[in-house]
Amino acid sequence: MIPKSFIQDLLNRLDIVDVIERYLPLKKAGANFVACCPFHNEKSPSFTVSQSKQFYHCFGCGAHGTAIGFVMEHAGMGFVEAVEDLAKSVGMVVPQEASNVPQHKVAPDLYELMQTATRYYREQLKQSPRAIEYLKKRGLSGEVAAKFGIGFAPDAWQNLISAVANYQDASLVETGLVIEGDSDKRYDRFRDRIMFPIVNVRGQVIGFGGRILDKGEPKYLNSPETPLFAKGHELYGLFQAQKSIRAHQRVVVVEGYMDVVALAQHGVEYAVATLGTATTPFHVQKLLRLCEQVVFCFDGDKAGQKAAWRALENSLPHLVDGKRIGFLFLPEEHDPDIFIREFGTEAFENELDNSLPLSGYLLRELTNQVDLHTQEGRSALLQKAQPLLTAITAPTTALLLRKEVAALAGVTQAELEALYVIKPVVPPNRTAPPKSKRSTPSGLRTLLRCLVIRPELARELPNDWQGEGVEGAAIAALADWLHESADETSTAAMIQHFQGTVHEIIFASAQGEAMNWGEDFNVAAEFAGSLEKLHDESRKSELEFLHSKGLNALNEQERARYLQLLQRGQT
Numbered sequence: 001m002i003p004k005s006f007i008q009d010l011l012n013r014l015d016i017v018d019v020i021e022r023y024l025p026l027k028k029a030g031a032n033f034v035a036c037c038p039f040h041n042e043k044s045p046s047f048t049v050s051q052s053k054q055f056y057h058c059f060g061c062g063a064h065g066t067a068i069g070f071v072m073e074h075a076g077m078g079f080v081e082a083v084e085d086l087a088k089s090v091g092m093v094v095p096q097e098a099s100n101v102p103q104h105k106v107a108p109d110l111y112e113l114m115q116t117a118t119r120y121y122r123e124q125l126k127q128s129p130r131a132i133e134y135l136k137k138r139g140l141s142g143e144v145a146a147k148f149g150i151g152f153a154p155d156a157w158q159n160l161i162s163a164v165a166n167y168q169d170a171s172l173v174e175t176g177l178v179i180e181g182d183s184d185k186r187y188d189r190f191r192d193r194i195m196f197p198i199v200n201v202r203g204q205v206i207g208f209g210g211r212i213l214d215k216g217e218p219k220y221l222n223s224p225e226t227p228l229f230a231k232g233h234e235l236y237g238l239f240q241a242q243k244s245i246r247a248h249q250r251v252v253v254v255e256g257y258m259d260v261v262a263l264a265q266h267g268v269e270y271a272v273a274t275l276g277t278a279t280t281p282f283h284v285q286k287l288l289r290l291c292e293q294v295v296f297c298f299d300g301d302k303a304g305q306k307a308a309w310r311a312l313e314n315s316l317p318h319l320v321d322g323k324r325i326g327f328l329f330l331p332e333e334h335d336p337d338i339f340i341r342e343f344g345t346e347a348f349e350n351e352l353d354n355s356l357p358l359s360g361y362l363l364r365e366l367t368n369q370v371d372l373h374t375q376e377g378r379s380a381l382l383q384k385a386q387p388l389l390t391a392i393t394a395p396t397t398a399l400l401l402r403k404e405v406a407a408l409a410g411v412t413q414a415e416l417e418a419l420y421v422i423k424p425v426v427p428p429n430r431t432a433p434p435k436s437k438r439s440t441p442s443g444l445r446t447l448l449r450c451l452v453i454r455p456e457l458a459r460e461l462p463n464d465w466q467g468e469g470v471e472g473a474a475i476a477a478l479a480d481w482l483h484e485s486a487d488e489t490s491t492a493a494m495i496q497h498f499q500g501t502v503h504e505i506i507f508a509s510a511q512g513e514a515m516n517w518g519e520d521f522n523v524a525a526e527f528a529g530s531l532e533k534l535h536d537e538s539r540k541s542e543l544e545f546l547h548s549k550g551l552n553a554l555n556e557q558e559r560a561r562y563l564q565l566l567q568r569g570q571t
Ligand SMILES: [Zn+2]
Pocket: 037, 038, 039, 040, 047, 058, 059, 060, 061, 062, 063
């Protein structure tokens, strides 16, 4: 666990303009900086960075966040990775808080050891006509083999003895390169295999995948889980594919390393593969952060179908409205490697363009399993759909799928929601509201805008403060957070704290609205004014309510309250 106070210190130390400029040039525009948004395609810049408030906001696609969020989204890094990366850039060292999760200490020499092994395997490939012949037969050029660092582990028990200083060193077992058998006898894990280095997003080798050249079992062998390598988190080829994924705003997920490499050989450079695991929620999140469209491309066989359904299930909680997830099933006996060699790049990309959307795949699979002509069948549909529909949090997608499933089952959306005991979908509010609304902001909205720019003002709210709607709930959550954190606080720290919570979107849109307030704008005065106005409004509506009951009908308590409210209005 990284201590929260460190995140705050880090955000204070960083300048978001410097951080973003490492990735894209920014232009000064008034109080802010702008650029064409790196997260969606556009011709005129709507991506805006506030240097004074240390956050960014895109008025086109709604992307928003702090320096940490930007690095996560732009470089596809996880939170810890992004924090480490940014801390390093300003010479800070990330402290570790004790937690229940065992912390793996990664000695830098483990990475070095992996690098040594990579160099060794690459050298061995050059010296093995048999391995070179194998790769040539698969249509791979030397250039692509070099890009992916492909190597060869010769057919011997202790290859690495000649590559490392001390074959008995514990780090060889720790990295999974060497296996310790009975009576302490050691031998190489990878023997007589084509070696595919698995690289993290920083370009460090963290594991290997080995493919057998001829017949033999297992066909594919991966490094075990090690301090460097967590299978469920890594994707083969992501480091090499990042640039192309961003340029095409698309990533295709395939089953094996050979598929990734073969696709790259044919110019499809935005492919990645999972590493001997099903697609995990972590994978989905990582990929959706990187681009607009994720296509899962699996073999047409039973195993492929199963893998695709797992990918669908793990995608549902992470769907983002406006981003597309597709499924492509190749004809039987075809994997992407065979397909692209047989039919070419254009045909493959054409298949990707026409991939089955997630919603279509979900509905197809559900309706295939039941007979919609019978009441029993429609009832079964509702049951099967329940865990899937309730897992979706993206509002528009959830809404449309609920409507479709309800229609198929012959019930209304409201009936379906009542049956599942789920809340009705609230319309999304990801983009900024239309101008007409913005010119007459509700009191709460104004309050919220002031608070996202100067969160510490929430301390001035009365202790029992309550507000209506999403704005009211967000303000209450902000006040709670401030009561808990005694530290100096900032907009950036607040954004970071509420990232991934239900309040994230409403805060982001308020930040977008307040972005053009100049440095001389008196936020505190605006805040005090709108708070006063809100009090006044609630006083008036309570008076009106009591008045409407008829003054003679009020009980003693209500009468006292009425007089109190009247007096307050006169002061
Ligand atoms: Zn954008």
